[in-house]
Amino acid sequence: MVPVLEMEANALAAAPSSAAGTAIHVDRVTVSYAVGKNTRKVILDEVELEIAAGEFVVVLGETGCGKSTMLRMILGQEQPTAGAIHVAGKTIDRVGASCGYVPQKYSLFPDRTVLGNLMMGPETANYHILGRLKPSFRAFRKAVREQAMKQLERMGLHATDADKYPHQLSGGMQQRVAIAQALMMKPTILLMDEAFSALDPGTRGSLQQMLREIWLETKPTVVFVTHNTAEALFLASRIIVLAKQTGPGRAGAKVALDMRLPETGMSLKKNGQRFLDLVEHIELCSQGFEAAAELTLNFEGNAQ
Numbered sequence: 001m002v003p004v005l006e007m008e009a010n011a012l013a014a015a016p017s018s019a020a021g022t023a024i025h026v027d028r029v030t031v032s033y034a035v036g037k038n039t040r041k042v043i044l045d046e047v048e049l050e051i052a053a054g055e056f057v058v059v060l061g062e063t064g065c066g067k068s069t070m071l072r073m074i075l076g077q078e079q080p081t082a083g084a085i086h087v088a089g090k091t092i093d094r095v096g097a098s099c100g101y102v103p104q105k106y107s108l109f110p111d112r113t114v115l116g117n118l119m120m121g122p123e124t125a126n127y128h129i130l131g132r133l134k135p136s137f138r139a140f141r142k143a144v145r146e147q148a149m150k151q152l153e154r155m156g157l158h159a160t161d162a163d164k165y166p167h168q169l170s171g172g173m174q175q176r177v178a179i180a181q182a183l184m185m186k187p188t189i190l191l192m193d194e195a196f197s198a199l200d201p202g203t204r205g206s207l208q209q210m211l212r213e214i215w216l217e218t219k220p221t222v223v224f225v226t227h228n229t230a231e232a233l234f235l236a237s238r239i240i241v242l243a244k245q246t247g248p249g250r251a252g253a254k255v256a257l258d259m260r261l262p263e264t265g266m267s268l269k270k271n272g273q274r275f276l277d278l279v280e281h282i283e284l285c286s287q288g289f290e291a292a293a294e295l296t297l298n299f300e301g302n303a304q
């Protein structure tokens with residue numbers, strides 16, 4: 001793996017260290033799929049990655065390099081062909097409750113109101129159908145309802161939105177509800193797969209801002225997949241670039257760049273040329289694993 005790109009010393013100091021505890025360990029993970037009778041297509045090749053609790057990791061990489069596959073494995077929806085995924089020290093072999101998940105769209109139940117969508121997770125996790133006849137269910141429901149209304153407010157939605165159905169909401173509102181739905185389960189890890197990609201630039205910007213505020217307030221571990229380098233630089237405390245190996249006889253993607261960033265979030269407005277240099281560097285790194293190693297060394301040299 002390419003060494004961590006060192007930015008300004010204070011930026012590195014601000015990044016969460018592994019002393020906080022490892023939240024996710026992608027432990028030499030290989031994923032391959034059968035193609036025809038005797039061949040397999042390697043997607044990820046012995047990917048090794050440790051994510052500390054409280055980091056905001058953004059995963060970038062060209063289309064098809066295995067970003068969503070990695071997220072699905074952390075969620076427990078898919079198993080590696082070789083290697084293992086450990087979350088909070090436990091090997092993941094099924095979908096667990098420790099991860100909240102927000103996909104690009106269509107994650108809400110269309111036949112439930114916003115409030116129904118938010119309450120469903122905690123209700124299902126704590127009470128099966130017969131258990132709901134117990135007197136304690138009423139008090140539980142009241143508490144969950146209050147919590148759901150607070151989450152809605154935190155996401156910038158109005159109390160009157162609680163009774164609306166998903167089809168009555170804009171795409172941006174639906175994604176706010178989807179984030180609130182994930183947070184209702186109080187996950188220690190939040191996984192987001194192109195969660196803002198279907199939104200217009202203005203809505204996307206306000207959701208990015210909101211997500212940063214939530215992260216700074218409560219510091220969950222976030223793994224966020226995107227194609228958008230500017231979004232990554234604004235959100236991430238650490239950027240991981242996956243890139244396909246291009247050398248002869250090689251296959252699958254590896255971590256081509258592993259870079260810590262200041263927690264203040266970077267933007268063109270704030271960081272000017274430094275931001276543009278990083279965008280160019282990250283985009284070049286995503287084009288091929290072997291070239292990325294050399295590029296990163298050159299970039300570090302230039303950055304001194």
Ligand SMILES: Nc1ncnc2c1ncn2[C@@H]1O[C@H](COP(=O)(O)OP(=O)(O)OP(=O)(O)O)[C@@H](O)[C@H]1O
Pocket residue numbers: 033034043061062063064065066067068069070227
């Ligand atoms: N069940 C499967 N069977 C065969 N191939 C699969 C399967 N799931 C994923 N793939 C392949 O694995 C590769 C990686 O897919 P993945 O969705 O993880 O990529 P990605 O980096 O998230 O791409 P994008 O940015 O376009 O969403 C793709 O070539 C995809 O076709």
